[in-house]
Amino acid sequence: MQSPVALIPQLAGHIIAAGGKRLRPLLTLASARMCGYQGRRHIGLAASVEFIHTATLLHDDVVDESELRRGLDTANSLWGNQASVLVGDFLFSRAFQLMVADGSMRTLEILSNASAIISEGEVHQLITTNDTDTNEQAYLEVIEGKTAALFAAACQIGAVMAERSADEEQALRSFGTGLGMAFQLVDDVLDYSAKQEALGKTVGDDFREGKITLPVVLAFERADADEKAFWRRCLEEMDQREGDLPHAMQLLQKHDCLNDSLERARAYGRNARTAMDVFPDGEIKQALIDALDFSIERAY
Incomplete structure (x- = not known):
């Protein structure tokens, strides 16, 4: 995140210091290790994955x-929209510098496509925001793009680094997609x-933003x-x-x-778990499955 332009590390540091689960880069690190990769390329690529994610958060x-993310002021509420968009662009660019430094056209292809x-x-x-006619299929296409694509890529590049078979690459990609959709x-x-309040959100x-998510589509x-x-x-x-949000929550419960x-x-979680069957059991495979279970069970 370092740059001689002081606002860049200041603003980027703010969003990174806000915390979060760091799930996406962990998927890259774990996938590479599970596939037997022993080098250090996975560190730069995991950072690249996290920078892509962080850039999208700033833009989102x-x-x-x-005005709030994880209970703290967002970068745009502190520094304004222009600075947030431009620093998001910087992080995207830095992610691509890290991919180029890695030197693999295959990982560059996977992450740039994502x-x-x-x-x-x-x-x-x-396009679907504020449109109550959005159906389930359209909604699932949205989240496959905006969320699951990066989870899938983060997992797949682990197999690429370890030079594993196309089948194992695809298995990790399927695992990431299922995990991302469930997440x-x-x-x-x-x-x-x-439960959201207990999680600090x-x-x-x-x-409030008029987003049409699956619970609303079904309702x-x-x-x-x-x-x-x-x-x-x-x-x-x-x-x-006043009272509209509690009424909305009541309708979601009713139906x-x-x-x-x-x-x-x-x-989606079951599909992701099945995709992992091609890999032998082990500590890291179990950690990935635990991450999948955590992503779903945090709802309870």
Whole structure:
């Protein structure tokens, strides 16, 4: 993150110091080690993965006009939108410098493709925001792009570094995709859950921003005329009033939308676990499966 332009390490340091699970770079480190890789390339590539993710967070907070992330002021609320976008661009560029320094066209191809897919997913989400007609398929395409693509790439490059077979590469990619889909689905459930407060996050950010996530898609599909009118007023017209969020949470419970969304997450989790069958049992494989279980079980 170092740069002679003082604002860059200051702003980038703020978002990195805010914490988080560091799940994506851990996937790269663990996948490489599980595949028997013994060198040090995985460190630079893991950093590259985390910088791609951090850049998207900086940009997301500007797009969503977010004021808090993980309970702290966002970079855009402290330094403004322009600085956040530009430092996000710097981190993207730094990620590509790290990939080039790695010297493998294959890892560069995988991570650059993931970066393009993430951007497409973000734009796709922008189109579905405030659109209560969004269906489940369209929503799943959004999260496969904006979240699962980087999880998949982070895992796949571990096999590439270790020069493992195409089958093992694909298995790790499938594991990452399943984990990423489950992870995002659980995030979307937690946004409407009291558990969110215990995790130090605010409840209802997606609701306030008019985001159409799977719990809302299911609620709208199962709604009567009055309930549909409520969702349209809150999420399409963005006419939100006192008591609307608790009422939204009540409707999600009434139609069992949170449990059904979690069941989708569990199904992706099962697929991810199955993908790992090609690898022999061991400590690192178990750690990856534990990360998958954690991603789903944090909903409880």
